[in-house]
Structures are given as C-alpha cells and as structure tokens.
Amino acid sequence: MLQELSHMDRITQLQDEIQQLLMIMSTSIAYLTSRSNFIQVSPDIPITKQRNPEKYDAPDIFEANKKELVTDLIRKAKQVEYLVKSLPEPEPEEAQAQRLQQLEEEMQIANTEYALAVKRLKSLHTEVSELLRSMLTDVSHIPVLDVDDPMVEDKAAAQATKGSSAA
Template sequence: MDRLTQLQDAIDSASVPMARMFTNSIYYVHEKSNMVQLDPDIPVLNPKVQADPPEVFQANLQELVTDLVKQAKEIDTLIEGLPGIERTEAEQNLQENASPIP
C-alpha cells in the first residue's frame, strides 16, 4: 500500500471516531467538572451532583487527552513520510513507492 493510501485510510478510519472522541471529551468536561468559586463574593450555591472527584476527573481528562494526541500523532507521522513539494515529480514517485511507513 502506498503512503497516500495509508494516509487516506488513517484519516478515513480516524476522522469519525476522533470527532466523536472530541465531542465526548467536551461533554465529559462539561458534565463531570466541579464548580469553582471565581469571586469570593459570589458563592457556588448549587454544586454539580454528578461531578467526579478531582483526582478521578484529572485521571480521566489525562486519558482523553492522551487518546486524542495519539491519534493526531499517528496521522502526523504519515504526513511527515510524504515527499515534500521541493522534490520533482519523479523523486516524489520514487519515495512514494519506497517501503510504506509501518
């Protein structure tokens, strides 16, 4: 499989799950974060009942971030393996037909 096909497959297989993961992450932060008092004169009257404890929230947030970054880096690695525009078409074809990125 050539590099462009690998990249297209990676984007196709990651775009929907990555978008879903991103929206789920935003939902999680919105729903499970704890209320924080920003002004000493304005107390938090109704704290979120469903908020996770701070240590659980931070651990889950770190996992969500790690998953998103991992998928983005996999796509970046494939993009970096593509021939650059500073090369001729013949040089690009030679590199494209070289062994695919693992």
C-alpha cells in the same frame, strides 16, 4: 498505479485517524462538562448552581480521567501527524498537466479503438444475419422425403426431415 493506491490507503488511514481524533475530542468535552462540579473562579462571582453529587466525579478521579483524556488526545494527534508526514509531496503543476495530457491522448486512442470495434461488430452482425437468412431461405427449398415411399431405406431420417419441414 500501485503507488497511487498506497497513497490512497494513507489518505484513508488519515481520514479514519482524524475522525477518531474528533471523536476523542468530542467525548472529552462531553465528559469534562458533564462530570465536573461547579467551582468558584472569582470571589466576585458567586456559584449560583449546584450539581447533584452522583452527577460528578470526585476530584481525584476527575483529575485521573482528565490525564487519561489528554494522553489519548496527544497519542491520536501524534498518529495523525505521522500520517500527514508520510504523505507524498504534491506533484508540480507542470507534471500534473503533462500527465493529464498523456491520459487524455490515451483515452482518445482507446475511444477510437472502441468505435472501430463497434463498427466491426455491426459489420459482422450484418454478415451473420445475411448468412443465416440465406441458409434459412435455402432450407425451405429442400425436398421432403416421404416416409411411405418404398424407395426410402432410412425411415428414421425421412421422418426427421418430414418433422423439421412441417415446423
């Protein structure tokens, strides 16, 4: 169980790293397309559009930023590769099938125990309900002491008995 949690942590880390890699790729493409100037790549195809000088970086700054983006991409890709290599080998299908069969058997046993516990609970509930019902029925037949009777010495107890029977 603990080992599976460790694998899940690695998978979560891998998911986070891939998400960061995609973010770096996305921002790199956005930077390269928005901060570069148009360059003529073929003498046969003229440049038809010019970009405002404030909207693109100088060639030396652009090259430095490109190198930084490449470094970030490579570093993140290596982190992803390391996490992929640290994942466990997949379990053979036969072992998975056996493990699932064992879990199924354990689940059936647990379900049977649960059903028995529920049955026992219902039985105990019925017993307690009947016991309470019989006790309440017996209480209604207890004679009430008269507080005004000169033979009653404990007036407070008689008053309490009288009060509970009136309710």
